[in-house]
Amino acid sequence: MTIFSRSRIAILTTVACLGLISAPAHADLEKIRKAGVLSVAVYDDYAPFSKKGGAGIDMDLAAALAEKLGLKLSLLPFPAGENLGDDLRNMVWKGHYLGYGPADVMLHVPVDPLLMNQTPQVTIFAPYHVDSVRLVRNIASVPQFNGMPSMAGKKIGVEKISISAMVLLGEENGRYRDDVKIYPTGVDALEKLKAGELDGVLASRSEIESVLRDDPRFEMREVAFQRLPRKGWVAGLAVRKDNAELASALNTAMGELFASGEMIKIFAKYGVQIVKP
Template sequence: MRHLIFSAVFHACRKVIAVLALAAAALPAHADWNKLQQSGALRVAVYNEFAPFSDHGAGIDIDLAEALAKKLKLRLTLLPFPAGENLGDDLRNMVWKGHYLGYGPADVLLHVPVDSHLMAENDKVQIFAPYHVEAVRLVRSAQAIPAFDSIEALAGKRVGVEKVSIAAMVLLGEGNGRFRDNVRIFPSAAAALEELKAGRLDAVLANRSEIEAVFRGDPAFPLAQATFQRLPRNGWAVGMAVRKDDQDVARLLQAAVNELRDSGELQAIFARHGVRMVQP
């Protein structure tokens, strides 16, 4: 399950940590700035199979991780991982504790929703440095759907969505399931978009960045804003997360993001992948 969704979909994931000295000593050491300098590396966690942000070692978040490490004068160590059942799992496994199989934690996790409810539910991490605003959009075949004024235009049309995604949730639930019979479920948004390109779908509901990376402004596949009651109209900001105590690391990463944005390098990273960066 991919966690680029607003607070209604978040699940709390809290663990009680013993205060005994022995238990405290067993926890992983904080990735404070001195330790990072000594190690010489910045360990960045990124999601697997998450194009155009991180997929098979390439994507926007991969390029951003490289740029951040360069700003901090550290070498980059990537920790790609599959998304857990909920964001609390990801924050626990990749930020503040580490996976029970011995993987992680990283020094920073990218692509975390900057959301007050998520922050309140996960008090062992600091979520900060929003670097993009994501939103769900509809892309259609202009031949199959010549005009789109509202979601009523989707009646009787073949619409693709990614399984276990916010797009699937809102479309399948709209109007007590009135579009359900015509919705096609795919393992990824990329797979659905390829089917649209091949003419086997009429439209796809997906994240704007995913759509832009595939079609890159092709006028035969225009984008539109589809309004659903449970969908945030203005999208949601994504940033990064570190351990709550790693204030120096957070401050340096925030400064690095600011510099990348001010210099235009951050926008250029998105543009290389066909995506328009939306500033939070």
């Protein structure tokens, strides 16, 4: 499973507490500069931010950060664990028991107070994008939209084990349960929508924008669900707590990327409009 669009939003209730376990020696900024390489952890299957064997927003952002610091990039794609606590332990402050990690910095970490309190071994900072759940519909099959009741009896695609699936299946005591079609990823569901096999899809705004790219046949709308945070979630960076100098350098680099407009261009390359926190 991957982040945010799947179990990652559940950090508000499901992040596991991490014990204070001693960690191996870390690479501070001076050591990183001497080595000449910035190691960046990204999820290996989270389109449009990263993709196995491909490209993505976070992959391009990692390259831009390494360049700002005058370093070569070493990408460390990894599969998501059961929760964000696992991912931060494996990729930021300790390393995986299989022998890979930790990286110098991890991208697309929720800037969330609960997660920060649960993982005192890391610093989470530099928020760079706000994402949220949206409904996109086929205008031809659903010409009028007045909230979720307009989708009753229509085929609605969602990603398995996702916040979208959870809220839709439970909405109004399961009113839409028979209308829901489950797909491996939100992107898969959106491709089925494009092919005319669905009437709508509930997915992250970034996924919708990256797949449909302003296709006039479809309209994206905000929808309200009782169990869905309307403000969405914020993505940022994470480093080991004792890597304050690295965090400062990366924070400065992120500011420069925003100021120059390069961050907007990175997102636009994948059809996504950046929403700055």
